[in-house]
Amino acid sequence: MMLPPGAGEEDIIRLKALYGYDKSIPEQFLIWVRGILAGGFGTSITTRQPVLSLVLGRLPATLELSVMALVMAIAIGGMLALTGTRHRGQKAEALIDVTNGVSLSVPDFLWGLLFILLFGVLWPVFHISGRVSPALGLPFVTNFYLFESLVRLRFDIWLDLVSHMFMPALALAIPLAAIIAQLLKQSLKETMHLDYVTLARTKGYSENYVILREALPNAVLPTLTLVGVQFTFLIGGTIIIERLFSYEGLGNMAIDAVINRDLPLIQGIVILFAVIFTTVNLLVDLTYALLNPRLRHG
């Protein structure tokens, strides 16, 4: 594939030597580990560029997409849970339960396709591919376009970015939003039966105040742990969603790397994902200790 058809035995040996495939597997592994310790992840076979810079160049796109999806999931899920608690035992709650059930049983991949049909084709309000319109010249120094466009007050670019990100982020957010809504509503319901909530009610506070100020702070903890765990799965989901929306992030690159069998690049991406997951898990544990006073003096 990488040599012309007439290549002789010698050429093949030379090419193997170039990529180090003439050495044994443990030797290759050692060379690779030594490279990482020296701060390099090797060179991508297809693009012949250093893996580290390729991977770090794509990372901001994926991070921005994941964080936006997370924010949307928390907003949607939280609203559903609060509305459901406010209208306990009424039709609104039943409706929310049904919506949750369907949202949970359909994966993000299918939501993404559905949105492409609805908002990309039937009623084209959002962009269905890419990260930003190529017509806009990007005067940015970092790859955190969404963040940097805000800092530089370029709202035209910001809006363009958001209209590209909206559908992939929503597709990623919906299953998580359903999980949040379900669990938060459950724990809110349990909290609403506790004595101190009844006390707040007898004091004459309105139902909204009781739910938001009294019940919510205590009910939110289990949901928070779950969101942390689920966030790593959401980041994993970006791989396929990025592909679906031709979004230029890590996941899209990962799939190309697998199709091209670009092993150094695959290794680099997997390690980066592993680092992200570990960091997220660590952050969740730290936040949990911060919010739950009982864990602080353990």
Add this chain to the structure above:
Amino acid sequence: MADGRAAAKRRINPRLWLSGGWLLLLVLAALAAPLLAPQDPLAQDLFASRLPPLWQMGAEPGYPLGSDSLGRDVLSRILYGARIALLVALIAGTCTCILGAGLGLVAGYYRGWPDMVISRFIDIWMAFPPVLFAILLIAVMGTGLVSIIVAIVVIDWTRFARVIRAEAMSQGAMDYVASAKVAGRARFGIMLREILPNVLPTIVVLLTLEMGIAVIVEAILSFVNLSISTDDPTWGSMIAEGRASVHQSWWVLVFPLITLFLTVLSFSQLGGGLKDHFDPVLR
């Protein structure tokens, strides 16, 4: 006992009927695909490319749901695609179930070091997001139907193991297990003859859900071109093609998408319905 069972025999949930009905229809359609399909799913006919579905202007009688950019019949490809989807669901689902439920039973009933080892593996497995794991495995094993099935089994056995382990633990603490032990039955026999029948409803529910997951995983992998060859009719590859030409011919995307959507929804609703059906507390 018989009276209690008669009392429990109540109206079966409509969602069980609907989802079960769709899946049955799909199985029959997949089995009878050679009889039902109006065209050869692989036959290309560039004179009949991008034909719209039957009820639109310019449709051809042989292509009820239209044709794609290479002139292949959409309906025939959906029917043959159902064969691949259901095959993966059945084989991958069953293998995952046997591996996961087996390990879960052993861990939950024997406790001690088998439990330690298996639980540790479950923890490590669960820390890694499934999509990345799948793509990594495919990268190592190469593309193909077998790789997909192996990837699903290797990734998803923890779903079964985790739940069945907990169930087996709570069953193992019950009196009937103690009396079986007193009666002199061997531990392995108790596990298979006493514990297994009692966790079987849970296994059936998980198996149904797993089949839905297998269908979607196969669709995703064939969507990104990491499944079997692109010519073969899979729902995922049809969706990929439809996605690329969505502005010219929406039907190439819409019909496989609806089929996949209904199938995945049916598996999960069937699983949820069965769970309610088996759950004695809800009766």
